[in-house]
Amino acid sequence: xxxxxxxxxxxxxxxxxxxxxxxxxxxxxxxxxxxxxxxxxxxxxxxxxxxxxxxxxxxxxxxxxxxxxxxxxxxxxxxxxxxxxxxxxxxxxxxxxxxxxxxxxxxxxxxxxxxxxxxxxxxxxxxxxxxxxxxxxxxxxxxxxxxxxxxxxxxxxxxxxxxxxxxxxxxxxxxxxxxxxxxxxxxxxxxxxxxx
Amino acid sequence: xxxxxxxxxxxxxxxxxxxxxxxxxxxxxxxxxxxxxxxxxxxxxxxxxxxxxxxxxxxxxxxxxxxxxxxxxxxxxxxxxxxxxxxxxxxxxxxxxxxxxxxxxxxxxxxxxxxxxxxxxxxxxxxxxxxxxxxxxxxxxxxxxxxxxxxxxxxxxxxxxxxxxxxxxxxxxxxxxxxxxxxxxxxxxxxxxxxxxxxxxxxxxxxxxxxxxxxxxxxxxxxxxxxxxx
Numbered sequence: 001x002x003x004x005x006x007x008x009x010x011x012x013x014x015x016x017x018x019x020x021x022x023x024x025x026x027x028x029x030x031x032x033x034x035x036x037x038x039x040x041x042x043x044x045x046x047x048x049x050x051x052x053x054x055x056x057x058x059x060x061x062x063x064x065x066x067x068x069x070x071x072x073x074x075x076x077x078x079x080x081x082x083x084x085x086x087x088x089x090x091x092x093x094x095x096x097x098x099x100x101x102x103x104x105x106x107x108x109x110x111x112x113x114x115x116x117x118x119x120x121x122x123x124x125x126x127x128x129x130x131x132x133x134x135x136x137x138x139x140x141x142x143x144x145x146x147x148x149x150x151x152x153x154x155x156x157x158x159x160x161x162x163x164x165x166x167x168x169x170x171x172x173x174x175x176x177x178x179x180x181x182x183x184x185x186x187x188x189x190x191x192x193x194x195x196x
Numbered sequence: 197x198x199x200x201x202x203x204x205x206x207x208x209x210x211x212x213x214x215x216x217x218x219x220x221x222x223x224x225x226x227x228x229x230x231x232x233x234x235x236x237x238x239x240x241x242x243x244x245x246x247x248x249x250x251x252x253x254x255x256x257x258x259x260x261x262x263x264x265x266x267x268x269x270x271x272x273x274x275x276x277x278x279x280x281x282x283x284x285x286x287x288x289x290x291x292x293x294x295x296x297x298x299x300x301x302x303x304x305x306x307x308x309x310x311x312x313x314x315x316x317x318x319x320x321x322x323x324x325x326x327x328x329x330x331x332x333x334x335x336x337x338x339x340x341x342x343x344x345x346x347x348x349x350x351x352x353x354x355x356x357x358x359x360x361x362x363x364x365x366x367x368x369x370x371x372x373x374x375x376x377x378x379x380x381x382x383x384x385x386x387x388x389x390x391x392x393x394x395x396x397x398x399x400x401x402x403x404x405x406x407x408x409x410x411x412x413x414x415x416x417x418x419x420x421x422x423x424x425x426x
Contacts, residue, residue, distance in 0.1 A: 013387070015377075021404060059211060060211055062210060074233075076216060078233055078238065091221055092217075092219045092266070094218070098213065
C-alpha cells in the first residue's frame with residue numbers, strides 16, 4: 001500500500017502490481033501528514049488521528065502542534081510540532097496508540113484496565129452505512145452527533161453475531177459522530193461519518 | 197482539521213492515544229520541523245519563525261521510556277535554513293539541505309564530519325538501503341532537482357545521479373518499495389512510478405492518475421512491521 005494526503009482525504013493505493021498502483025480507498029481526513037504502520041494510518045496536523053480498517057477513526061489526540069512530520073519507531077509515534085506562537089507549547093510530542101479497546105478520559109466511564117475480558121466489537125462507517133462485526137449478538141445504543149455536539153439521532157439496535165450493517169440517514173452535509181455503546185458492558189466505539 | 201469538534205461536550209477530546217512525553221527548548225519563538233530516532237536517542241531539527249521547511253538548530257535528546265524523561269544532551273546552532281529533513285542511517289545522521297554528516301557513535305553528541313553536495317530547500321527524502329533519494333525545489337516552483345546518493349561510504353554520501361526534473365513528474369512526497377520502485381506524488385495529480393534498478397539511470401515506468409496536491413506520502417505493507425515513509 002501507499003498512501004498520500006490531499007485536500008482533506010487520504011488516498012490509499014494497492015501495490016499488488018507495483019508498476020501499476022491502483023486506488024483502493026479514500027479516507028476523509030483533514031490532516032497534513034500521514035505515516036503508517038501495520039494496518040494503521042497515523043494522520044497529523046493540529047491533532048493526531050489514528051485510522052484502522054482504512055476508514056474508522058480509532059484514536060485521536062488534540063495537541064495543537066501543527067505538525068508536518070510523524071515518525072513511527074518501536075511502537076511510539078514521534079511528532080515534532082510547529083507551534084503557532086502559543087506560549088509553553090512543546091517542540092516534540094511522543095504518543096502511544098493504545099490499540100483497539102476504546103478508552104475515554106471521562107471519569108464515570110470504565111477505564112481500559114477495568115473493562116472485562118470480552119472480544120472486541122468492530123464498528124466502522126463506509127458509504128452511508130454503519131458496519132458492525134460483533135463477537136456475539138449484542139444490544140447497542142446508537143447516538144449520532146453533529147460537529148457542534150448536537151444529538152441528531154438516538155436509537156437502540158440489536159446486532160447479530162458476525163458482520164452486519166445499517167444505513168445511516170444524516171440530516172445534511174457535514175461531519176457527524178456515531179457512538180455505539182454496549183448495553184451490557186458500557187464499552188463504546190466512536191466513528192466519524194459524513195453526510196452528503 | 198479535527199480541532200473544531202474535539203472540544204465539543206459529548207466527544208472525548210482524546211481517546212485511544214496516550215501522550216507519553218513532551219519536550220520543549222523553552223523558546224516560544226522556535227519550533228521543531230523534523231525528528232529522527234535511534235535506540236533511545238531523539239534528534240530534532242529546530243526552526244525559528246516562520247516555522248517552514250528548514251530550521252537552524254540540531255538537538256540530541258536522551259529518551260528514557262521507562263519514566264518518559266527527555267533530556268537534552270547536545271545543541272548546535274547551524275544558521276538560517278540549514279536543517280530541515282534529516283535521515284539516520286546506522287551510525288550516521290545526514291542533514292538537509294546543508295548536507296552535513298554526523299557520526300552518531302556517541303549518540304549523545306553527534307560529531308560533525310563533513311559536508312556533501314546538496315541543493316536548496318529539501319522537501320522530501322527517502323532511504324532505500326543503497327542510497328538516499330530526495331528532491332528539492334531549486335529557485336523556482338517549476339524547476340526541481342532530484343539527487344541520488346550512494347552510501348557505499350556512509351560517512352561520505354556521494355552523488356551518483358542528479359538532474360533537473362519536470363515538476364509534473366517530481367515534486368511531492370516520495371516512497372520507495374525495495375528493491376527498485378520509487379513512487380513520486382506530483383503536483384499534476386499523478387503518481388510517477390520509477391525503476392531504480394540502476395540508481396545511476398532512473399527510468400520512468402508509468403504515470404497514473406493520483407490524488408490532488410499531496411503533502412505527504414507513505415508506504416507500508418499489510419503484514420510487514422517495517423514501514424518505508426518519506
